[in-house]
Amino acid sequence: MARRGVAALSAVEARALFERRRVAWLAEDVPAYLALFADDLVMHLPGRAEPIRGKAAYAKLVAGSFLWLRPVSWESHRLAVDGDHVLSEWTIAGEERASGKLVRWRGMAICRIAGGVIHEWREYWDPAELRLTQSLKRSP
Numbered sequence: 001m002a003r004r005g006v007a008a009l010s011a012v013e014a015r016a017l018f019e020r021r022r023v024a025w026l027a028e029d030v031p032a033y034l035a036l037f038a039d040d041l042v043m044h045l046p047g048r049a050e051p052i053r054g055k056a057a058y059a060k061l062v063a064g065s066f067l068w069l070r071p072v073s074w075e076s077h078r079l080a081v082d083g084d085h086v087l088s089e090w091t092i093a094g095e096e097r098a099s100g101k102l103v104r105w106r107g108m109a110i111c112r113i114a115g116g117v118i119h120e121w122r123e124y125w126d127p128a129e130l131r132l133t134q135s136l137k138r139s140p
Contacts, residue, residue, distance in 0.1 A: 009113055014086045015079060016111065022074045028066055038119045047108055047127040063081055069094035069103060085112050 017036060024033035034055060043052040044135040052058050086113075093104040107125030111118045 002041045009020075009081050009084050009086065010079050011079070013116075014113070016079045017088070017116070018076065018079060018088060022076065026074060028071060030059070030062060032068070037117055037121075038115070038117045040119060042120050044122040046123065046125055049117065056102070068097060070097055072102065084114055086112055 018139040020075065021036050023029075024036070031080065037055050037058060039055045041052070041055050041058055043058055045052065052061060072095050073091075073092045074093075075091045077091065078087075079088045079089075089106075089108045091104060091106040093102060095102055105125050107123055109121060110119040111122070
């Protein structure tokens with residue numbers, strides 16, 4: 001049920017946007033990936049004291065991420081729609097370009113979508129778990 005005054009997003013629309021995001025990430029298609037985000041994006045990520053503000057700032061993070069990690073897989077476990085918000089649970093894996101080691105983490109996100117693009121994003125995963133995964137992968 002959509003909240004009063006909020007345009008409801010269908011599950012089909014949400015799944016299509018998230019599939020385009022997954023496909024663009026796996027293909028390292030930065031323009032297609034960033035096209036799914038609004039210029040006024042506000043993104044909250046674990047381990048950051050302040051949110052990333054604006055698509056241009058997020059583009060820098062994405063570019064750095066692709067320098068570090070080659071995408072390997074993106075598994076979507078669940079997706080739920082509540083008005084203009086989408087909740088998603090996923091597992092992502094990538095290969096460190098420098099070492100060839102596989103890095104995998106599971107997380108959840110909530111985002112607000114309007115006009116077919118993501119305006120707000122808040123992601124949840126355990127940074128300590130990701131650091132542990134990376135250090136275990138580097139061990140002999």
